[in-house]
Amino acid sequence: xxxxxxxxxxxxxxxxxxxxxxxxxxxxxxxxxxxxxxxxxxxxxxxxxxxxxxxxxxxxxxxxxxxxxxxxxxxxxxxxxxxxxxxxxxxxxxxxx
Amino acid sequence: xxxxxxxxxxxxxxxxxxxxxxxxxxxxxxxxxxxxxxxxxxxxxxxxxxxxxxxxxxxxxxxxxxxxxxxxxxxxxxxxxxxxxxxxxxxxxxxxxxxxxxxxxxxxxxxxxxxxxxxxxxxxxxxxxxxxxxxxxxxxxxxxxxxxxxxxxxxxxxxxxxxxxxxxxxxxxxxxxxxxxxxxxxxxxxxxxxxxxxxxxxxxxxxxxxxxxxxxxxxxxxxxxxxxxxxxxxxxxxxxxxxxxxxxxxxxxxxxxxxxxxxxxxxxxxxxxxxxxxxxxxxxxxxxxxxxxxxxxxxxxxxxxxxxxxxxxxxxxxxxxxxxxxxxxxxxxxxxxxxxxxxxxxxxxxxxxxxxxxxxxxxxxxxxxxxxxxxxxxxxxxxxxxxxxxxxxxxxxxxxxxxxxxxxxxxxxxxxxxxxxxxxxxxxxxxxxxxxxxxxxxxxxxxxxxxxxxxxxxxxxxxxxxxxxxxxxxxxxxxxxxxxxxxxxxxxxxxxxxxxxxxxxxxxxxxxxxxxxxxxxxxxxxxxxxxxxxxxxxxxxxxxxxxxxxxxxxxxxxxxxxxxxxxxxxxxxxxxxxxxxxxxxxxxxxxxxxxxxxxxxxxxxxxxxxxxxxxxxxxxxxxxxxxxxxxx
Numbered sequence: 001x002x003x004x005x006x007x008x009x010x011x012x013x014x015x016x017x018x019x020x021x022x023x024x025x026x027x028x029x030x031x032x033x034x035x036x037x038x039x040x041x042x043x044x045x046x047x048x049x050x051x052x053x054x055x056x057x058x059x060x061x062x063x064x065x066x067x068x069x070x071x072x073x074x075x076x077x078x079x080x081x082x083x084x085x086x087x088x089x090x091x092x093x094x095x096x097x
Numbered sequence: 098x099x100x101x102x103x104x105x106x107x108x109x110x111x112x113x114x115x116x117x118x119x120x121x122x123x124x125x126x127x128x129x130x131x132x133x134x135x136x137x138x139x140x141x142x143x144x145x146x147x148x149x150x151x152x153x154x155x156x157x158x159x160x161x162x163x164x165x166x167x168x169x170x171x172x173x174x175x176x177x178x179x180x181x182x183x184x185x186x187x188x189x190x191x192x193x194x195x196x197x198x199x200x201x202x203x204x205x206x207x208x209x210x211x212x213x214x215x216x217x218x219x220x221x222x223x224x225x226x227x228x229x230x231x232x233x234x235x236x237x238x239x240x241x242x243x244x245x246x247x248x249x250x251x252x253x254x255x256x257x258x259x260x261x262x263x264x265x266x267x268x269x270x271x272x273x274x275x276x277x278x279x280x281x282x283x284x285x286x287x288x289x290x291x292x293x294x295x296x297x298x299x300x301x302x303x304x305x306x307x308x309x310x311x312x313x314x315x316x317x318x319x320x321x322x323x324x325x326x327x328x329x330x331x332x333x334x335x336x337x338x339x340x341x342x343x344x345x346x347x348x349x350x351x352x353x354x355x356x357x358x359x360x361x362x363x364x365x366x367x368x369x370x371x372x373x374x375x376x377x378x379x380x381x382x383x384x385x386x387x388x389x390x391x392x393x394x395x396x397x398x399x400x401x402x403x404x405x406x407x408x409x410x411x412x413x414x415x416x417x418x419x420x421x422x423x424x425x426x427x428x429x430x431x432x433x434x435x436x437x438x439x440x441x442x443x444x445x446x447x448x449x450x451x452x453x454x455x456x457x458x459x460x461x462x463x464x465x466x467x468x469x470x471x472x473x474x475x476x477x478x479x480x481x482x483x484x485x486x487x488x489x490x491x492x493x494x495x496x497x498x499x500x501x502x503x504x505x506x507x508x509x510x511x512x513x514x515x516x517x518x519x520x521x522x523x524x525x526x527x528x529x530x531x532x533x534x535x536x537x538x539x540x541x542x543x544x545x546x547x548x549x550x551x552x553x554x555x556x557x558x559x560x561x562x563x564x565x566x567x568x569x570x571x572x573x574x575x576x577x578x579x580x581x582x583x584x585x586x587x588x589x590x591x592x593x594x595x596x597x598x599x600x601x602x603x604x605x606x607x608x609x610x611x612x613x614x615x616x617x618x619x620x621x622x623x624x625x626x627x628x629x630x631x632x633x634x635x636x637x638x639x640x641x642x643x644x645x646x647x648x649x650x651x652x653x654x655x656x657x658x659x660x661x662x663x664x665x666x667x668x669x670x671x672x673x674x675x676x677x678x679x680x681x682x683x684x685x686x687x688x689x690x691x692x693x694x695x696x697x698x699x700x701x702x703x704x705x706x707x708x709x710x711x712x713x714x715x716x717x718x719x720x721x722x723x724x725x726x727x728x729x
Contacts, residue, residue, distance in 0.1 A: 008684075009647065009696050015637055039693040056651045059686040063387040066460045077652050083636055 002032045003092045004044060005075075006064065007054035010037030016075075019085025020092075031089070041067055050095045052088065055080050071095045099180050101125075102139050103170070105132065106147065110166055115154030131209060182265070183208065184216045185254075185272035188224065191231070192247055193275050193322065196239040224254060244326050245361065248319065249428065252365050255311050257432050259304045270311055274318045282317070286310045293346050294371075299339065305369045312365055313347065316358045326357030339371040364427040368420065385419040388456055390688045395452045396477075397690070401515065401576050402449070404477070405690065406583070407484045414476050421472070425463045433468035439475060440467075445514070446478035447471065487517035488575060491530065493541035494521045500542055507560040508540065515572050538575060540568070581729045584694050588682075589725070591718035593617055593661040603669050603676075604631060607648060610661035610681045619659040620683050629653040630681070642703035644668070644677045644713075647696075655683035660695065664713060664721065677713045678702075698729060 005017055017035045024031035036044055038057060041064065051068055053061060055077040065072045073095050079087040098106075108124060109116055118129035125132075136156065140146040147166055149159045158166050186206060190197060199217075203210040217238055221231050230250065232241045240247065251273055258269050271278045287310040294301050301309075319325070343366060344359055354362075389411070393404050405411060424430045433439070440447050450473035457465050490508065494501035501521050508516055516538065522530055524543060530536075531549070539545070539553040552575055554568050593613045597606060608627055615623035629650030633639075639647045661681045668675035680699055684692055702708050708728040715721040 008649070008692070009639070009641070009699070037696065039697055054651065056649070056684070059654075060688055062383040063390050063688045066384075066387040066391050066456065069459055081632065081636060081651065 001030065001050075001093070001096065002048045003034075003089075004048040004051045005033065005035040005054070006038055006041060006051055006057065007035075008038055008056055010035060010040065016080065016083045016085065016088055019083050020089050021085075023085035023089045027089075029089075038064075045069070050092050052092055052095070071097070098139065098142060098169075101180075102135055105135055106139060106166060107170055109148055109156050109158055110170060112157075115151065115157035117155030120155070127209060134207070182268055182272045183212075184220050184224070185269055186275075187213065187216050188220055189273045189275040191238065191240050192251075192273070192324075193277075194239075196237055199233075199236050199238055202238075225250070244319070244324055245357075247324075248315065248326075248361055251315055252308075252312055253429060255308055255315075256429065259308055260431070261434070263304065263307070266307060266311070270314070274315060277318045277321055283310060283314045286314050289350065293343070297342065299371065301369075301371060305371065308369065309343070309366065309371075312362060313352065313354070316354055316362065317352055320353055320355070320358070326355060326361065328357060340366040343371060365429060368423045368427050368429045370420070381419055381422055384460070385415055385422055386688050388422070388453075388460065389415055389418050390690060391456050392453050394690055395456070396449055399452070400449055401573055402480065402485060403576075403580055404480050404484075407480070410476065410480060410484060414473075417472060417476070421465065421469050422457075422461070425457065425461065425465050425469070430466050430469060433471045436468050436471040439471040439478075443474055443478045446481060447474040449477045450474035481514055485514065486579075487515055488537035488572065489519050489535055490516045490538040490540055491519055491527075491534070491536050492521045493524050493527060493539060493543065493545065495542045496523070503559060504540065504542060504556060507565075511565050512568065512572065515576070538572070578729070581694070581698065582726050584691050584698070585722065585725055585729065587691070588658055588660050588695060589662065589722060590617060590659060591722065593619075593659060594664070594718040594721050595662065596664045596666065596715075596717070598666045600667050601665065601669055603634075603646075603671050606663045606665070606669060606679060607631065607681065610663055610679070614655075614659060614661050614681075614683050617659065619657050620653070620655050626650060626653050626683065638672050640672045640674055640676070641699060642709075643674055643706075644709055645699070645703040646671065646676050646679045647682065647699050648679065649682045649684065654686035656685070657683075658685045658689065658692065659683055662721065664715065666713075678709060701729070 003020065005020075014035050017033045020033045021031070024033070034044075034048070038060065045068055048068070048070060050070055051064060051072045052075050053064060053072065055074060057064075058074040061072055061074050073091070075088055075091060078084075079091065104125065116124075118132060121127060121129055121132045136148050136150075139148055143165070145162070147158065147162055147169075148156050149162075150156050183206060187202065190202060190205070199213050200210050202208075203213045206213070208216075217231060217233060221227065225231055230240060230242050230246070232239055242250070254269070254273065255266075258266055267280060267283070270283065271280070287306070290310050290313070291306055294306070340363055344363055347354065347362075348359070393411075396402050396404055404414075447470065450470050453470060453473050454465060457463060492501065492504055492508070494504070505518055505521060508518055519534065519536070520530070524541070524545065527539075527545075531551070536551055539551055541553060541555050544555055545553060552571060554571055556564055593610070595609060595613065597609075604627075607630055608623070611620065611623040611627045611630070614620045614626070620626050629652055630648045633651045634648055639649065641647055659682070661683070663679040663681070665677050665679065668677050669679075670676070680702075682692075682695060702712065705728075711724050711728060712721060715724050
């Protein structure tokens, strides 16, 4: 499963990315997680299964959906603030359905 | 009188010797019997008659009637409603019967059978737009459509008719509903629906009001004929509250409408502005905004036009797209009577507007119609004509006029929308010219020795493909720069640029900047903002490069997007770096590409030590802004 994280500058998601990778490895799952700035999203079209966005971009979810054509959702602020890799991974799995 | 009756009268009036029955078939291609009937009808318009007949000379106009006939023919002929509506009458009959004999139909409508066939052909192309529906074989004609399709088609006709000509709308209704039509019933419905809207204080346009009443009325007429809708698939109540309330109201009236009727009507109502507020459904609104942003982004990328630069254009396009999406989703797309003209007159705007098609398809799997694209093209054209600022360009010509002509024509043909040639001058007068005129770009036919700050392009020979490409990229660079300048002017404010000369902590700097943002009404609560920013730095530090930070909150949004700046003459220590410049954006919770551009700007500055040093060296807000514009 390929999960992309997106935020304004591409910096804040990197910590969560590592936590999610760790969580995935612990569960023995085959996950690929990447992080990118919103303005770089264009280059990522077609490469990912789901896209999670940071709370600071909650208003842009619909726009990113249109751009990416995959399930997109905003990470819960608490999960994001605490960089809870497990919860974020569960969220992504549910999103993919 | 019909157009044909006028024609007949004119022929008789113009002939000296009278016209015999046989001559008619040659002149109008109709039988002498038809003529006899028509003349009977002509004569029925006036008690003493108009046309006389004699066995020897055929039809003629008696002397005493001449002045009256002359007056009739000279007067303005109103297009006969009967003639115009006979297509709808035929459709009305087709909807009432399973199958019709075209000869019977002709008899009933007092028309020649070929006319009936002609009208049916017209229905097929103009009303059905060559989609299937009307079928004909031998002398028979019938509709191949279920009740759902029939009613949807009628709703579309009503919409188009209301756009085209509101006055004849009742007549159109009567023609379509046939014998079952009762004008009083429609009037009562109209009155009831109007008072409903008044009570709910919803402002509805007359056109929409008429459409709602007519659609409900038509459902009742069809039900009365025993042509009811099957139950259809299960359906969800509409999301918009305006539609929901109207349906509830109609239910209470006990008009004998079925669930199927309500379902059909709800999709039609969904496409109309029926609510007191614009926010009928947040979902459609957000989707529309996303589509518009994506469209603007593509236009900027492919054509270098920033349609964002006018807020009113943006808002108008947003509203248009919202209703376009509703129409596209429900299949009630409107016609654009000007479509062909728009395509021909504004081909470039139309080409740009076409970018909308794949975007809508991508997210909704719907192809929007050309009519809708043409509406978008009108917005684009408005931008090109009234908002787009072209680069003021001066051409440094040579003494040979032919070369100057080649260059200016080349600029006009390839760069018309980006470049405006203000003058052609010779190189020695350039300095004087620049002193008096504002110039964005210089295009020169010879090598220029003086090079100032103004971008300059040298055409070494006759312009070829490569020259076009090179100048394109130069223009692009200038426009990106200009865009950057306008973004800086829009989001940076002198009162929110602070120079710190003493030792500070990161927190004290953030507090001061937040206070400035609050004072400038950019954010609601400075304290809340600061808490969010500091909390976020704990988990996700925003150090960019070696000396810059861009702290911004995760969950607190701004009332108005702005960037506060701190120039730290004594660096603040953070994450092992010595921070000299802090840019703290407060961002509104709405889609805006300019915010992306701001972050790109931050990245460019952070990556370039020289730029950073120049900005750090400034001594006041004005100087800082000037330097920022110069380095970006």
